[in-house]
Amino acid sequence: MTTRKPIRKAVFPVAGLGTRFLPATKAIPKELLPIVDRPLIQYAVDEAREAGIEQMIFVTGRGKTAIVEHFDVAYELESTMEERGKDMSVLDPTRATPGDIITVRQQVPLGLGHAIWCARAIVGDEPFAILLPDEMMVGDAGARGGCMKQMVEAYSEVGGNLISVLEVPHDEVSSYGVIDPGEERGNLTEVKGLVEKPPVDEAPSNKIVSGRYILQPEVMRTLETQGKGAGGEIQLTDAMARMIGKQPFNAVTFEGRRFDCGSKLGFVEATLALALEREDMGDQVRAMAQRLLAQ
Numbered sequence: 672m673t674t675r676k677p678i679r680k681a682v683f684p685v686a687g688l689g690t691r692f693l694p695a696t697k698a699i700p701k702e703l704l705p706i707v708d709r710p711l712i713q714y715a716v717d718e719a720r721e722a723g724i725e726q727m728i729f730v731t732g733r734g735k736t737a738i739v740e741h742f743d744v745a746y747e748l749e750s751t752m753e754e755r756g757k758d759m760s761v762l763d764p765t766r767a768t769p770g771d772i773i774t775v776r777q778q779v780p781l782g783l784g785h786a787i788w789c790a791r792a793i794v795g796d797e798p799f800a801i802l803l804p805d806e807m808m809v810g811d812a813g814a815r816g817g818c819m820k821q822m823v824e825a826y827s828e829v830g831g832n833l834i835s836v837l838e839v840p841h842d843e844v845s846s847y848g849v850i851d852p853g854e855e856r857g858n859l860t861e862v863k864g865l866v867e868k869p870p871v872d873e874a875p876s877n878k879i880v881s882g883r884y885i886l887q888p889e890v891m892r893t894l895e896t897q898g899k900g901a902g903g904e905i906q907l908t909d910a911m912a913r914m915i916g917k918q919p920f921n922a923v924t925f926e927g928r929r930f931d932c933g934s935k936l937g938f939v940e941a942t943l944a945l946a947l948e949r950e951d952m953g954d955q956v957r958a959m960a961q962r963l964l965a966q
């Protein structure tokens with residue numbers, strides 16, 4: 672039986688400028704904008720931790736230091752809360768074990784592939800996860816945990832490279848990256864190719880790539896020699912496509928929902944959806960929404 676290296680490290684590309692959310696993101700990283708009462712980046716880190724990942728690697732840019740501070744100890748805040756008898760458990764998810772939060776700089780915005788490549792020295796010779804915080808993944812009730820946990824379970828079975836996919840109506844595929852599917856086994860689908868934003872009548876499937884990856888370290892070598900692709904940027908999709916056929920490549924169909932929090936509409940949808948599911952406010956939010964819709 673082959674012993675596979677565990678997935679211990681996750682890369683979070685968080686260097687983007689967040690221009691679609693200006694002016695809110697002029698001084699605050701978009702990854703710290705809250706969905707109800709928890710910043711977007713916290714949901715992604717919690718998802719990684721649930722999957723057993725220990726080391727979080729943030730690929731940042733200028734003006735993003737607040738992301739790291741969010742996971743640091745806040746002495747004044749904590750001591751004040753303690754003195755006033757406030758509930759300290761709300762801060763528990765924001766505390767990181769020393770050394771488990773690492774940042775590297777992407778000094779020039781050359782695309783997602785380049786951002787991942789910037790983490791090569793920390794990733795080293797290990798398989799690693801990638802989580803795009805803009806894409807918020809919420810597991811279905813009764814599902815086997817969040818998206819990355821489902822992927823790590825699949826990785827323990829098949830190894831190699833994995834991407835998360837969701838099935839969408841066929842007439843929506845031209846907005847996404849789509850897989851060319853091979854053999855299907857349960858929630859696993861062999862990936863024979865990747866097609867970026869295909870015309871509806873040419874799409875090889877309705878399974879869209881959805882912002883979560885487990886990749887072997889060889890992808891770093893592939894990115895090292897890769898030229899610029901679409902938009903004049905170094906594209907991760909191009910590097911993955913070059914690895915298909917050389918290493919096992921599978922897609923995991925995620926049991927859950929995806930919210931595109933890189934768009935204002937998706938951000939509002941995620942906020943409403945999660946607020947409605949909260950025990951402490953769901954009923955009041957539903958009543959408020961009904962009242963507003965009746966006006």
